[in-house]
Amino acid sequence: MRLAQLSERSGVSAATIKYYLREGLLPPGRQVNATTAEYDEEHLRRLRLVRAMIQVGRIPVATVREVLGHVDDDSLGRTIRVGAALWALPQVPEPDEDDAYVRAAHREADALLDTLGWENARQLTTISPAYRRLVVALAAFRRLGYDWDAELLVTRARLMHQAAVADLDFLETQPSEEEKVEAAVASAVLVEPMLQALHRLAQEEESARRYGFE
Amino acid sequence: MRLAQLSERSGVSAATIKYYLREGLLPPGRQVNATTAEYDEEHLRRLRLVRAMIQVGRIPVATVREVLGHVDDDSLGRTIRVGAALWALPQVPEPDEDDAYVRAAHREADALLDTLGWENARQLTTISPAYRRLVVALAAFRRLGYDWDAELLVTRARLMHQAAVADLDFLETQPSEEEKVEAAVASAVLVEPMLQALHRLAQEEESARRYGFE
DNA sequence: ATGTTTGGATAGTGGCACTTACCAAGGAGG
């Protein structure tokens, strides 16, 4: 398959594919001669993953490169590879540790993990980007003056844990190691927008049930 | 309060506040004379909301302006205002209706809503941005070649519905109409990153439980 | 032999979220 065909089958413009090649998001094709390169189904698959990450997941190009680097690093075991890939994903503004709201959010998040008995996550609080993202969101909420009891947070966390269990069960159904790693990335990138859409739809549904359309 | 103090109390640079004023994200202060304006607590509150939307929620400035326009439009009833504000939020790439994956995703999404009995949401499929977001994510998944049974989707939707019920219950606790509308926006913008962080943390926890840290 | 297609390199584009530099009008101190 030549670049033009890759473009046609993926719906991505040739110029953009060249850009991705340059940026290292796609491995180079098999060079036939100075002006021709051959691409295969694997390239098409990778290109679709890249597009999904960038367009649906809104991941910056530099981050996509980093994530794919981990995905392809077969010197590592699967768990590590998945972990490394997922940890490269989040686009987290660093919480400002001097801010009182941020410090309070840290305490709240730690208490939450203790209540849930998430002992593994508890050990990751200094390094996990997801933990930092949680802290940033909690701090922003408090800064706006909203208050709620801890139970609300626990309930939501339990819901998300159920979702995570379903995700990992789904991962297990993937046949090969390669595919498991890739599916983990696709899950993180695509399941989250999906959950968000379902959440928003559910709000619309529930809101209409309670208050009608008016 | 003068602009400099507003800047100090919010942690937002004076130049950025001037930018927000220019862009209409903040109402102008009470003009004292040609070179002095007075701002109040309401401005500070609004500024914090704007910051949360932009930094935590990653909402583009133009969208924030539109959302706040709906929030402040007191010619409308609450439900409508909330709806309008939330519908302005999502940054959805329009699904390409000519794409076979997109059409299949439409069918899948419709079937899901039928199964769930979300009759209100079912009526909104032509207009709801959340529905379109769901379709885009489903199509991307299928395009990557992943398959799952419909039950998985239903389970996730039920989880998000529970979360949505909790959200609306929380909204009810807000004392005034004004605050309910604002809280709805803050919820949409901040709860979703929070859920996402909890989801990722839950995945890390569950993954460590199953496979250890290695 | 000639026109077209190829992949690759370079530079440019448009959008966005700020930031910088500047300005005239006020007010404060002498």
Next chain:
DNA sequence: CCTCCTTGGTAAGTGCCACTATCCAAACAT
């Protein structure tokens, strides 16, 4: 009164990012 600093407002500039347009020479197609 005069000088000097501060104020809010405006216009232009910055840096980043995801492309995209333009060239180019080598290779194929006829």
